[in-house]
Amino acid sequence: MDFTQSESDDIIAETIGRFAVDELRPRLREFEVARSVSKTVRDSYAALGFEALDLPEDAGGAGLGMISRVRINRLLAEADAGAALALDRFAPAVYVIEAFGGIAALKSFGAMLGRPDIRFALVMDDGAGASPGARVEGGAAWVPAMRADVLVGLGPQGAWVLQEGFSFEPVAGAALHAAGASRVRFAGTPILVWQDPASAARALAKVRLYYASLISGVLADAAGFSRMYALDRVAFGKPIAHHQALAFLIVDMHVAVERVGLLLEDAARAVDAGDDRAVGAAAAAFIDAVEVSRFVGPNGVQILGGHGFMRDFPVEKAMRDARALGLLAGGCDAAREDAGAALTATIPLGAAA
Amino acid sequence: MNGFSPALCAHVERIREWGRAEVRPAGLEADRSGAPLPADHPYFAKYMGFRRDNPAALDDDSVPEGPAVRMAVFNEENAYWDRGMGVATPGPGLPSRIVATSGTSDQRERFLGPFRCTDQPRWGSFALTEPGGGSDTAAFRTRATRTDRGYLLSGAKCFIGNAARAEWVLVQANLDPEKGRAGQRAFFVEHGNRGMTGIKIEKKMGLRAYESVSFILEDCEVPHENILGGERPAPTSRSGAYAETMGTLNTTRVGVAASAVGMARSAYDEALGFAKASGAIKAVRVRDRLEAMHRQLRAAWLMTLRAAWKADRKIPNIVDASMAKVFAAETAQELASAGMEIVGIEAGAGHHLVEKLFRDAKALNIVEGTGQIQRIIMGRSLVGLPR
Helix, strand or coil: CCCCCCHHHHHHHHHHHHHHHHHHHHHHHHHHHHCCCCHHHHHHHHHHCCCCCCCCHHHCCCCCCHHHHHHHHHHHHHHHHHHHHHHCCCCCHHHHHHHHHHHHHHHCCHHHHHCCCCCEEEEECCCCCCCCCCCEEEEEEEECCCCCCEEEEECCCEEEEECCCEEEEECCCCCCHHHCCEEEEEEECCCEEEECHHHHHHHHHHHHHHHHHHHHHHHHHHHHHHHHHHHHCEECCEEHHHCHHHHHHHHHHHHHHHHHHHHHHHHHHHHHCCCCCHHHHHHHHHHHHHHHHHHHHHHHHHHHCHHHHCCCCCHHHHHHHHHHHCCCCCHHHHHHHHHHHHHHCCCCCHHHC | CCCCCHHHHHHHHHHHHHHHHHHHHHHHHHHHHCCCCCCCCHHHHHHHHHHHHCCCHHHCCCCCCCHHHHHHHHHHHHHHHHHHHHHHCCECCCHHHHHHHHCCHHHHHHHHHHHHCCCCCCEEEEECCECCECCCHHHCCCEEEECCCCEEEEEEEEEEECCCCCCEEEEEEECCHHHHHHHEEEEEEECCCCCEEEEEECCCCCCCCCCEEEEEEEEEEECHHHECCCCCCCCCCCCCHHHHHHHHHHHHHHHHHHHHHHHHHHHHHHHHHHHHHHCHHHCHHHHHHHHHHHHHHHHHHHHHHHHHHHHHCCCCCHHHHHHHHHHHHHHHHHHHHHHHHHHCHHHHCCCCHHHHHHHHHHHHHCCCCCHHHHHHHHHHHHHCCCC
16 A cells, blocks of 8 residues: 655646646636636646646557546646636546547547647436447536537446537536536437447546546635635634634544545546456545535535635635536436445455455 | 555464454453453463464564554454454553653563563553543643652552553653653552552443453552653653653554554444345445445545554654544444444344444544544644644
């Protein structure tokens, strides 16, 4: 068991962390209003070379594993989870293509992958792969994006890829506004269709970790911001953080955020290692992130009291963003199904795990 | 066993075999009889044989993991089989580290030397807690007075593990109350000292396999050479023996967390086994509850391992250790309680292991700093909570 972060991860973390603090955080509300991240910021992110982190090196990407993605997402989401989604033009949709079709499937997109405006989007479709060769039809009430060039559908049995036959219609969106918000409708014949539950499970594990790591970053922000506020804000002659009721709440929020982070990295390592327990561990990490968000999100607001309810402070946004992220990847109940199913297999635990 | 060396796994496998064959049955025997196994119980002689054949894993140089990670892994496995029997295990116990680091060479030989022999079970003990001071270890009222013949100890101690059967009890007492914590020193009180009176083995809700002893020190005389570290000038630091004691507790906190994880795993396995055997696992609510238990257990284990891993690398881990302690202890309690619910009315009959675990686990959130104390420690680091 090794908790070390590699030297390259340290460098990436430092660069991404600085970008998140300098470029994303100060424009939090500006992105929300614009429902997008400005071109300047997108260009500056692209210049850092982190746009194609999840693509394999053979397909022109950085080929980093899930553990790196989890850490990067956390840093970006600590600044603004919506912006993190807006900046990512590939993941988590490319996880699906790679899980089913490997590098060959990714390469089939050819020069498209190199286009600076290419964007992939993912929708969950329970019927995906059920009838290979058939048209796909359906929709998703909310996708945190304004547009896409390639739409990927993922279900428990399989997946499909559409390059046409789908539309994005703007909706209000509950949160993550920097990424935009759309209702997606699709009706078309996929250019790629797969039926393979094992690949679907592998892809979904990565998708869950992708969103769970964003939740984890949002929660770290909610806990950290409210902690610093509680040190500044004075009531009854001392910082409110020094009243034991709040001190203990702050401590418990910190522990909860750490708990999610540990489960996430544990699952990401399992995914990267191709471990048998990866699917169950990723589902569990997703559930944990969602459950903890119900505790940390509202309490981040609570610590700020009335100020927390106002949009002057970012904690109300964190509460909404975390809640909304937990609805993606098929949601928490679907994850519970998969994590529960994994329990019926023999999974050694504790010291033996 | 993912992530651990083959050498460590081999030790764990031996502990597992021993635990299954001997520790679990002995723990159940003690629990059902409502009292610790007597010192001459065959289990202890057998244990000494096991120890002879399997030298202490913590001292095995072929294990690449650091001492804190090793301790965590061994504590977890030991507690899985029976935490109470783990505490009852012969040996110098908790004070061994304090004696090894703070004792004079003569004291190390005199008080730790006999434990190298495996001819018969021997115990050591550490007396810290007092009736009026549990978590507030700085508020000791036990006094030590220097005389021409040695030191006279007066006061009372309670909930002291293995104190009635121990070869010696290392008693914390204040030699100079005006100096506060700096006046605290530790004294070896040897077995049979007539000043150690009113010895009472407490009746407990759980963890019945080891003695929790309360006793009175009534002009309890010990020779000059029994003061830990020898007679030396008053420490210039503020805290004296208090700092030594706290240093030990900081280290063992991770060990307690690991024990709590072991108990939690035991409760989980009992619940899962019952749910599979009875078919209850087909019910979504039961399966979801087991999933939540499994997840919490894994998080507790990762927290514990990270705290140990940091300790081995000399990375500050005060928050990590307290976090692991409180989270793992609460996990053990919650999993045992949830486990009882899954086992259902069968658990109410009082003969199921999960019911024993429910009673046992509560102690883990009390010993070596309650959950509230751990939160105060974390609060000091996270928000500068005043002392």
